[in-house]
Amino acid sequence: MNYLNLFFVFFRIGAFTFGGGYAMLPLIEREIVFVYQWLTQEEFIDIFAISQMSPGPIAINAATFVGYRFSGILGALFATFGVVLPSFFLVTNLAKVIQRNKNSLYLKGIFAGIRPAVIGLISAACLSMFRISVVDYKGVIIAILIFSIFVRTKIHPIILILSSGLLGIVIYL
Template identity: 65%
Template sequence: MTELFKLFITFLKIGSFSFGGGYAMLPLIEEEIVYINQWLTQSEFIDIIAISQMSPGPIAINSATFVGFKYLGVGGAIAATVGVCFTSFFLVTGLARVIIKYYDSLIVKGIFSGIRPGVIGLIGAACVSLFKASIVDIKSLIIGLTVLVILSKTKIHPIAVILSSGVMGILLYSI
């Protein structure tokens, strides 16, 4: 199996077995990319997640594109992006009518009632993993807690928070 095909299959698996959007995919992406295939280090993965969050578009697609590019260049970016989108594209186009038709059925309601809390658990696991990798000292803890408080108490735009975090990083880590 070529590395390009392996990258496609890895992101096909990630896209096929992740529900709840990009944040819910992060634990699976991390497991596959950092631990199983060792295509990136934990630090590189965290940097790619940060870039993916700042870039326009869904975090799962951005992450796949950046990981693919970092690992295998433009071909890797295309393979990873197509892989992560492949299953959801066919599910949405193929199953949308069925889900809409039977949305009020007890089985479909039961499925979604089970998936929702599972997705929250996946997002929580991603938060814990990102916290462990990103909060490495008291300065990073100060930046993280400051951003958490600001975002939970105000309606400041996330771009302003990202830029402010960069400024805090310069101030705290240059001194």
């Protein structure tokens, strides 16, 4: 019963938050901390710290962490599948509709307008991430260095991410 409860709480969170993982955090806080009291406020704040030092989408990280704290590995699985299942149904069905109407002039027009907007969207996300992630001049140097290497060479982004982490250890430790 508890597992089902956990599943449905995260299913609801996954189904009703627009705007990505960060937008889910207030909803998770309300359900998990205030309504069900599965975590304390301090533990909830730890989720931020943990998400920042772990790979993976924040929504998944938060669901896994809450589920694990609540009832171990099985809890982590139930919460995680709960949060991604609404995405799974919605995205696969919409993808089907889009593929069937690939040649529709309406759809072509819509996407012709949306593509430039996505560039604006990514740039805006970049700016707000810059404000949080680049805290000193060393950060600015890392950003400029990685940007120029990535634009001029074919080095894989994963190699650059790992090297910047090592660089972080060298200059910040």
